[in-house]
Amino acid sequence: MHNQIAEFLNKTISGSNAVINLPVATVGDSSITVEAATILEVCKALKASSEFQFNVLQVITGTDYADRIELSYVLASFSKNLELILKAKLPRGDKFNLPKINSVVSVWSAANFQERETYDMIGVDFVGHPDLRRILCPYDWDGFPLRKDYIVQEKYLDMVVDPPEKNNTADQMFGKRLKEELGDPKRVSASWKDSSAGEETEAKDGE
C-alpha cells in the first residue's frame, strides 16, 4: 500500500519527494516522508483521491530529535480501511523563530485542536491556522514542554513551581524509618515467620 501511495504522491504533486521509511528492526509500522512545504497539497490530494479516501485525520504527533522536529500525521480511511503515517521534517528553530508549516485545518477540521496541541507542546507554528493558541498549558506559559531540552519555569505568576516544602516525602520517610527500626526488612520478616511457627508448635505441645 505504501508503494502505491508514494507513487501516487510523486506523480500528482511535484516536489513532494515522497519516500517510504521501512521499519528499522522489521517490527512496527512503515511511514511516508514528504517535503514539509507541500504538506497541504499532499493532504488535499490524499483526501480527494478515490483510490485511498483518507477521510479522517487521527492525530498529529510532534517528536523532537537532536537535529529536527518530525511531525507525524496519522491518517485513516474509514471507507477503505487504511491507515497511514505521513511525516514531515522541520528544522528545530528556537523560541523566537519557531519552525513553520502550513496548517491543514482547511482539509480536516480535526486538525484544529491537534495543531493547537502540537504548537503548545512542541512549538511548531502552523501558518493559516484560524486560532493558534495554547490549549493544554495556560495561555501565558513559557516554553514547549515536550521538547527534549525543556526546563520547567521556576516561577509562574509569582508562584514558585513545585516548591520543595509541598513535595510529598511520606513514602521516603516511611522507608527510611523501616530501615532504621528493622535493619534489613527481609531478614526480619523471615525470622518473625520462624519464631511464630515455633511458638505455635510449642502451644500445641502444651495442649
Place this chain on the structure above:
Amino acid sequence: MTTHTEIINADMEDKIILGDQEVLKSDLLTLNMGPQHPATHGVLRVEIKTDSEIVVDAIPHIGYLHRCFEKHAENLDYRGVIPFVDRMDYLAAMSMEWGYALAVEKMLGTEVPKRAEYIRILVAELQRIASHLVFFGTYAIDIGAFTPFLYAFQDREEILRLFEELSGARMLYNYIWIGGVWNDISDDQLKRVETFCNKFEVELKKYHDLVGQNKIFIGRTANVGIISEAQAFDYGATGPVLRGSGVKWDLRKNRTYGMYDKFEFDIPVGTGEKGTVGDCWDRYHVRILEMFESVKIIRQALAGIEAGPVIGKVPKIIKVPAGEIYLRTECPRGELGYHLISDGGKTPYRLKVKSSCFTHVSILPEIAPGLMIADMVATIGSIDIVLGEVDR
C-alpha cells in the same frame, strides 16, 4: 464557524442598522460554564456567548487537569507507564491499559497466553458496561432525573467489586500487564460474572424503558445536538459518537485485535428512531445497545475460557526495538490510539496518545450555535467526555 476574535470585535460595535434606522445593539452575554459545573463532568470550561437563551458561540477551554503524561512516559520504563495510563480515562482504566500493552507487545513480538486474552476481553467488556453505566446515570441527572443514577451505580458497584478483588483497586487497576494480566481469575469469580450478566440483562431493559422511552427525556434529547455523518468524519469522531451518526464502524470488527475476531456481536448504530440521525437520543441509544452486545461477548468469553498461564514470557528489563507503531483500540468512549516511538532504549522516546474525548470536545463549537443553554448541557453529556483523557 465564528472565531474567538471576531466575536470580541462584534461586541465593540454597539449600534447596528435596522431598516433605515440606527438602533442600539443588544450585547451578547458571556457565560462561563465550568470549570466547576455539575454538568460538565469534570473540569471543562465552556465559554458561551448567548443571545438571550440561544447559544451563539461556545469556546471550550481545557487543560485544567493537564499533567503532561507524555513527558512522564519519556522518563519511565515500559512497565512503569501502565499506572499513568490508568489515570487518563479513570472510568475505563482497563481499556486504556489494554491498548498500551498491545502496542508494546506488538513491538516486542510477545505472545499472550490464551487464558490472558480471554480475561482481557472479559474485563474490557465489563469495563465498557461500567463506563456506559456511569454515562447512563449522569446523563439522566443532566436531563433532570435523579433515580436512574442510583440504579446505574448499584450495578456498577458489582463490577468494581470484582475488579477490586482481581487487582486490588477500584478504579486505577494496573491489572493488564505487558505479556498478559497480573493475576488469575478464579472459577468462583467467573460464576459471579455469569450471575451478574443474567441479572443485568433484565435490569438494563428495565432502565432503558424507564429513561429512554420517557416522554420528557425524548423531548430533551431527540433532534438536539445533531452531528451529521460528514461532520463526524471531518472532526474525526469515533466510538459511540460516530456510530450515533449512523456509521457502522467498530475497531473490534473492522480492524480486529485481541481475539475479537472469534466473537459474534453486532455493531449498533443510530437510526434516528425518535428524531434525526446523530442526535443526543441516538448517542444514548447506541450506548445502551452496546451494553447488551457486551453482555453477549462476556457470555462467549465465559464459555470459551480455558486453563493455562496468564502471563507470557517477557524479559525482565523491557527494551523495545527501535521503530514506531500506531495502534488503536476501541474504548468505551471511542478510539484510543497510542503512537509509540522507540529508539531502542529502556524508556519510550515518545509516546503520544490520541484521545477520543479530546477530539469530541473540538466538535462543540461546531454543533453549539443555535442550541438553547439547557440543550448545551444535554449535548455535552451525550458526547460523554472524561477530562482526565482530554487533558492527559
